[in-house]
Amino acid sequence: MSTDAQATPEPPATPARSFFDRYKTFLIVGLLILVAIAAGFELARLAGRDKNQNRLVLYGNVDLRQVDLAFNNSERIAEVLVQEGAKVARGQVLARLDTSRLKPQAATAAAVVEAQQAVVDKLHRGSRPQEIAQAQANVASAKADQLNAQQQWRRLTALTEVTTGRAVSEQDLESAKAAMDASLARLEVAEKALDLAEIGPRKEDIAQGEAQLRADQSQLELLRRQLADAELAAPSDAVVRSRLLEPGEMVSPQRPVLNLAILDPKWIRAYVPESDLGRIHSGMRASISTDSFPARVFSGWVGFIASVAEFTPKTVQTPELRSSLVYEIRVFVQDPQDEMRLGMPATVVLQLDPVARSKP
Numbered sequence: 062m063s064t065d066a067q068a069t070p071e072p073p074a075t076p077a078r079s080f081f082d083r084y085k086t087f088l089i090v091g092l093l094i095l096v097a098i099a100a101g102f103e104l105a106r107l108a109g110r111d112k113n114q115n116r117l118v119l120y121g122n123v124d125l126r127q128v129d130l131a132f133n134n135s136e137r138i139a140e141v142l143v144q145e146g147a148k149v150a151r152g153q154v155l156a157r158l159d160t161s162r163l164k165p166q167a168a169t170a171a172a173v174v175e176a177q178q179a180v181v182d183k184l185h186r187g188s189r190p191q192e193i194a195q196a197q198a199n200v201a202s203a204k205a206d207q208l209n210a211q212q213q214w215r216r217l218t219a220l221t222e223v224t225t226g227r228a229v230s231e232q233d234l235e236s237a238k239a240a241m242d243a244s245l246a247r248l249e250v251a252e253k254a255l256d257l258a259e260i261g262p263r264k265e266d267i268a269q270g271e272a273q274l275r276a277d278q279s280q281l282e283l284l285r286r287q288l289a290d291a292e293l294a295a296p297s298d299a300v301v302r303s304r305l306l307e308p309g310e311m312v313s314p315q316r317p318v319l320n321l322a323i324l325d326p327k328w329i330r331a332y333v334p335e336s337d338l339g340r341i342h343s344g345m346r347a348s349i350s351t352d353s354f355p356a357r358v359f360s361g362w363v364g365f366i367a368s369v370a371e372f373t374p375k376t377v378q379t380p381e382l383r384s385s386l387v388y389e390i391r392v393f394v395q396d397p398q399d400e401m402r403l404g405m406p407a408t409v410v411l412q413l414d415p416v417a418r419s420k421p
Contacts, residue, residue, distance in 0.1 A: 115412065115413045116410060116411070116412060116413065117333075117337055117340060117341065117410070117411040117413055118408065118409070118410055118411075119329075119331040119332070119333060119390075119392075119408070119409040119410075119411070120331065120406070120407075120408055120409070121329045121330050121331030121332070121392070121406075121407055121409060122329065122330055122404050122405065122406055122407065123327060123328075123329060123330075123351075123394075123401045123402060123403060123404060123405040123407055124327070124328055124329070124330045124391075124403065124404075125322055125323055125324070125326070125327045125328070125403055126322075126323040126326075127302070127320060127321065127322050127323070128296060128299065128320070128321045128323060129305075129317035129319075129320055130155065130293055130295075130296075130317055130318055130319045130320075130321060131312065131313075131314050131315070131316060131317045131318060132156075132158060132290060132291070132293055132312045132313075132314065132318065133287075133290040133314055134158060134287055134290055134291060134312070135311065135312065135313045135314075136158040136159055136160075136163075136291070136311070136312065137158065137159045137309065137310070137311055137312075138156060138157075138158060138159070138306060138307065138308045138309060138310050138311075138312055138318070139157045139158055139159045139160075139308060140156065140157050140308050141155070141156045141304060141306070141307060141308055141318070141319075142154060142155055142156060142157075143155050143156075143301050143304075143319070144301065144304070145301050145302065145303060145304060146300065146301060147300070147301045148298070148299075148300055148301075148324075149295040149298070149299055149300070149301060149321070150295065150298055151295055151296065151297045151298055152294050152295065153294060153295045154292045154293070154294055155293045155294065155295055155301075155318075155319055156292075156293040156318050156319065157291060157292050157293070158291040158292075158312070159291075160288060160291045163284065163287055163288055163291065164288065166284050167281065167284040167285060167288055170277065170280050170281040170284050171281055173277045173280075173281075174274070174277045174278050174281050177270070177273055177274045177277050178274060180270050180273075180274075181267070181270045181271055181274050184262045184266060184267045184270050185267065187262060193255070193259055196251070196254050196255035196259075197255055199251040199254065199255070200248070200251040200252050200254075200255050202251070203244070203247045203248035203250070203251040203252075204248055206244040206247065206248070207241070207244035207245050207247070207248045209244070210237070210240045210241040210243070210244040210245075211241050211244070211245075213237050213240065213241070214234075214237040214238055214240070214241045217233060217234050217237045218234065218237075221234060293318060293319070295321065296321075297323055298323070298324055298325065299321035299322055299323045299324060300321065300322045300324060300399075301319060301320075301321060302320045302321060302322050303319065303320040304318075304319060305317050305318055305319060305320060306318045322403060324396075324399055326393050327393070327394050327396050327401055328361075328364065328365075328391040328392055328393045328394060329349055329361070329391070329392040329394060329407045329409050330389065330390075330391060331389075331390055331391075331392060331409050332387035332388065332389055332390070333366075333387060333388050333390055334386075334387050334388075335370065335386065335387070335388065338366075338388055340411075340413050341363055341366065341390065341411055341413075342363065342366075343363055343364065343365070343366060344362055344363060344364075345362060345363040345411055346360070346361075346362055346411075346412065347360070347361045347362060347363060347392045347394075347409050347410065347411050348360065348361075348409070348410045348412075349361050349392065349394050349407050349408070349409050349410075350407065350408050350410075351401065351405055351406065351407045351408070352406060353400075353405065354400060357400075359394050359395060359396060359401070360394070360395050361392045361393050361394035361395060361409075362392065362393055363390060363391075363392055363393075363411070364391050364392070364393040365389075365390060365391035366388065366389075366390050367388045367389040367390065368388075369388075370386040370387065370388055371386065371387065371388075371389065372386060372387075392409050394407075
């Protein structure tokens with residue numbers, strides 16, 4: 062084999078390198094054009110931000126307070142007077158319990174209080190004039206009996222001394238002496254009874270009667286409170302969201318019967334990044350709009366700013382904030398016609414004060 066035949070041939074030039082060399086200028090020019098376009102978009106975005114630097118736009122949802130209403134007593138429901146969606150006023154009765162066993166207990170307690178009140182009144186008034194007069198008459202009768210017995214004993218004693226004991230027996234003399242002593246004791250008892258009638262009841266007896274009266278009144282008040290609690294009333298103007306129990310079911314303080322949504326106040330729960338937190342303050346006026354009412358602008362104000370940061374909830378719809386730490390704010394809104402609903406998306410526009418923002 063010849064030496065020329067064994068020599069390795071030179072490889073041809075690659076097509077890719079030739080293509081790059083041919084279009085290198087066009088590629089560089091295209092790259093520069095793309096950079097210029099991107100820079101233009103960035104400048105336009107920055108210009109738009111500067112143009113609206115006195116306005117902060119936030120996105121959130123309508124929120125309001127909810128109340129779970131439950132009875133204080135454990136009894137069977139007699140009736141539920143409202144349906145879902147009904148508007149109720151403060152103090153309106155919404156449901157009632159069965160009180161067929163509670164009413165007789167309250168009536169009995171009222172009778173006990175009335176009887177004890179009469180006892181206390183009697184103790185405070187003391188003895189009646191007739192009772193004092195009766196005690197005085199008993200004293201006079203006892204005095205007469207004592208005087209008669211004393212005179213009888215003296216006569217028998219004098220007769221015994223005159224006859225040297227022959228006219229009167231020893232037994233008659235002793236009986237007369239005993240009768241005189243007994244009459245004297247009865248007189249003393251009658252006088253003490255007159256003193257008690259004139260003084261009246263003891264203070265301790267009056268205090269005991271009054272204490273018993275207070276206990277009876279407390280029991281009656283408890284039963285009346287239970288009767289009042291047998292009616293479930295609305296704590297404020299609201300809308301019935303759910304009927305959780307129905308007539309015939311047993312209730313307890315742990316089992317709500319109705320769920321209410323309070324109509325006022327309403328607020329927009331929104332979230333602000335830390336970079337914009339210093340631009341807002343409590344009381345700042347706000348404009349709120351919703352997709353349901355695009356032609357309506359609701360007025361409101363910033364009422365709450367959280368002091369602790371949190372991760373942005375999943376319900377926040379702006380992509381820039383989904384993975385950021387934000388601060389919750391509540392923008393209270395005026396909705397006299399009750400057009401906003403719980404959870405409705407809303408847009409909040411805050412007009413910032415440029416002078417206040419420029420302060421250190």
